[in-house]
Amino acid sequence: MPALEKGNTPNTPPSYRDRQAFRLIEQAALWEGRITTNTLQDAFGCSRATASPIIQSYLDACPDNLIYCTKSRGYLPTEQFAPRYSTGTLEEYTQLRYPGVSEFPAYPMQMLQRRPDPTIVRPILKAIGNQERLDISYASFTSPEDGDRIISPHTIVNDGARWHVRAWCEKNQDFRDFVLSRIQEIHGTEGPAEKTASEDEGWNHMLTVTIEPDMRLTEAQQKLVALDYGMTLSESGTYVRHYEVRRALLIYTLQNLRLDRPRERGEAQQIMLTPECQHELASYLR
Numbered sequence: 668m669p670a671l672e673k674g675n676t677p678n679t680p681p682s683y684r685d686r687q688a689f690r691l692i693e694q695a696a697l698w699e700g701r702i703t704t705n706t707l708q709d710a711f712g713c714s715r716a717t718a719s720p721i722i723q724s725y726l727d728a729c730p731d732n733l734i735y736c737t738k739s740r741g742y743l744p745t746e747q748f749a750p751r752y753s754t755g756t757l758e759e760y761t762q763l764r765y766p767g768v769s770e771f772p773a774y775p776m777q778m779l780q781r782r783p784d785p786t787i788v789r790p791i792l793k794a795i796g797n798q799e800r801l802d803i804s805y806a807s808f809t810s811p812e813d814g815d816r817i818i819s820p821h822t823i824v825n826d827g828a829r830w831h832v833r834a835w836c837e838k839n840q841d842f843r844d845f846v847l848s849r850i851q852e853i854h855g856t857e858g859p860a861e862k863t864a865s866e867d868e869g870w871n872h873m874l875t876v877t878i879e880p881d882m883r884l885t886e887a888q889q890k891l892v893a894l895d896y897g898m899t900l901s902e903s904g905t906y907v908r909h910y911e912v913r914r915a916l917l918i919y920t921l922q923n924l925r926l927d928r929p930r931e932r933g934e935a936q937q938i939m940l941t942p943e944c945q946h947e948l949a950s951y952l953r
Contacts, residue, residue: 681724681752688721689728689752694760696733696744697753700789703741757783757830781829781848788823790853791832795820800837800857806849814838818845819860821867826919833870833915835862842867842915869915874951876910876920877944883933892937907941917951 681689691710696702707718722742726733729751733742753759794801800819806812818834824844825831831844842862864870878896880889892898893906901907912920921927930936940948 681728685721685724686752689725691763692722692725693732693750693753693755694763696742697748697750697755697785698757698760698788699792701736701739701741701743702733757788758825761825781846783830783847787847787850787853790856791820791823791847791850794856794860795822798860798863800860801834802854802857803845804851804854805845806851815854816845817857817861818843819862820845821860821864822870823847824916824919826916827923833864833867835860835867837861842869844915867915870913872914873911874914874917874948875944876912876917876924876948877907877941878910878924878926878938879905879907879941881933881936881939884937888934896938905941914951917948921952 688707688711691707692702695706702722704715704718704722707713707721708715711718726742732745732748732751734745735741736743753763790801793799798819800817803816803818805814805816807814817837818832819837820832820834822833823830824833830847832847832850833842833844835841836843836845879898880892882889884892889906896908898906898908910920918927924938925936926938926940
């Protein structure tokens with residue numbers, strides 16, 4: 668990637684490259700709780716001599732967003748932090764931190780997603796990175812009142828409708844999914860993680876979900892559904908598509924594909940699991 672420019676004068680609008688750096692600065696500060704020159708160096712492959720003026724340019728543009736912390740050796744978000752060059756969403760953060768971000772006009776459909784609280788997500792991400800246990804207050808349908816749990820988190824997951832953290836739960840002695848919006852408070856860390864992702868059988872066990880057009884549809888409709896879902900023609904002459912999913916995420920995959928419950932009409936159902944797949948997955952859906 669081309670090197671970043673070495674900042675701008677206070678009255679000069681930031682360049683395109685600097686705006687991308689500012690976007691990263693805001694996302695890292697908001698979701699990781701800290702931004703340093705190393706963050707920019709790692710992300711853009713630039714030198715410290717280039718990264719430092721970029722951060723200073725951001726401070727000139729948004730003086731109330733960051734404050735330097737000598738203990739952390741980095742800039743932390745202030746209480747009045749307000750994103751100016753980014754949306755400040757967790758969706759953008761996850762896209763920005765991984766390959767595949769595209770800059771093109773798009774209209775995001777407004778979904779009724781729960782938006783996680785950065786003050787809750789930050790310590791979770793830190794605990795994941797440091798493999799630490801967390802003491803949390805969590806509300807669930809079985810325990811609507813806040814209940815204290817000790818968890819060892821290893822991955823955050825978006826199921827298409829809401830965000831979860833996959834973690835070992837000491838109360839249930841099992842790996843569970845905790846909805847981020849239901850975590851009421853994080854009391855602090857409790858030492859090294861009791862269990863890690865490598866010990867999560869449900870996470871590491873991969874399953875194959877195979878779909879085909881609903882047999883109640885006409886041949887023309889089945890071809891259209893096959894096109895919609897990127898299916899290919901199998902040796903048996905039917906259209907199919909295979910999905911590799913983690914066992915722990917199987918139910919979310921089926922919900923997103925509208926396969927969690929049968930629909931009365933083929934036009935509403937559109938796709939279904941192949942008979943062989945239904946048989947293979949039966950034991951995991953009880």
